[in-house]
Amino acid sequence: xxxPNDVTIDxxxxxxxxxxxxxxxxxxxxxxxxxxxxxxxxxxxxQLLRLRVSQINKCSxxxxxxxxxxxxVGISQAKIDMLIAWRETEIFSDAERSALAYTEALTRxxxxxxxxxxxxxxxxxxxxxxxxxxxIMGVVINMNIWTRLKLAEGATPALS
Numbered sequence: 522x523x524x525p526n527d528v529t530i531d532x533x534x535x536x537x538x539x540x541x542x543x544x545x546x547x548x549x550x551x552x553x554x555x556x557x558x559x560x561x562x563x564x565x566x567x568q569l570l571r572l573r574v575s576q577i578n579k580c581s582x583x584x585x586x587x588x589x590x591x592x593x594v595g596i597s598q599a600k601i602d603m604l605i606a607w608r609e610t611e612i613f614s615d616a617e618r619s620a621l622a623y624t625e626a627l628t629r630x631x632x633x634x635x636x637x638x639x640x641x642x643x644x645x646x647x648x649x650x651x652x653x654x655x656x657i658m659g660v661v662i663n664m665n666i667w668t669r670l671k672l673a674e675g676a677t678p679a680l681s
Contacts, residue, residue, distance in 0.1 A: 527681055528680060529679050530582060530677065532675060532677075534674055535673070537673070546666065547667055550659070550663035551663060553659060553663070554567075554663040556586075560656050561656055562649070565595065566657075569617060570621070570624045570661055571590070572588065572590075572591050572601070573604055573628075574668055575664065575668060577628045578628065578668035578669070578672065580671050580676075582671040582678055583664070616649065619644040619645050619647060619648045619649075622641050622644060623642065623657060624657075628661065
């Protein structure tokens with residue numbers, strides 16, 4: 522993931538590139554589900570999911586990258602602005618809403634959510650075939666790896 526040109530990144534806690542296995546793990550997911558890969562699901566949907574994971578995990582590095590990437594794929598500024606409150610708007614389609622609910626459930630998974638997760642998955646089934654569901658799963662898991670990696674590094678954006 523690359524930040525916009527007007528931003529520099531300070532790695533306050535460490536650099537994952539110094540341990541080849543860490544960066545290889547993250548890049549493996551990116552090569553299949555990252556924001557530069559063409560997927561079967563709409564690129565706008567994939568980018569909304571990446572941005573939502575970034576918001577949930579409060580990863581400033583990923584928020585910086587994926588806000589710009591969302592604009593680059595043509596997502597309206599209104600959708601970007603309202604994503605954090607997607608449940609309270611009419612801006613998102615039913616399919617997007619089911620994918621966002623799945624994204625939140627998988628990202629925030631804890632022991633008490635296990636039973637609820639099946640119903641969230643069932644909502645996804647109503648809008649997406651198996652191939653699309655697997656891509657959504659891959660996008661969300663990949664983004665969670667990146668947000669945690671960048672949080673662990675202490676990746677902090679600053680204006681250059």
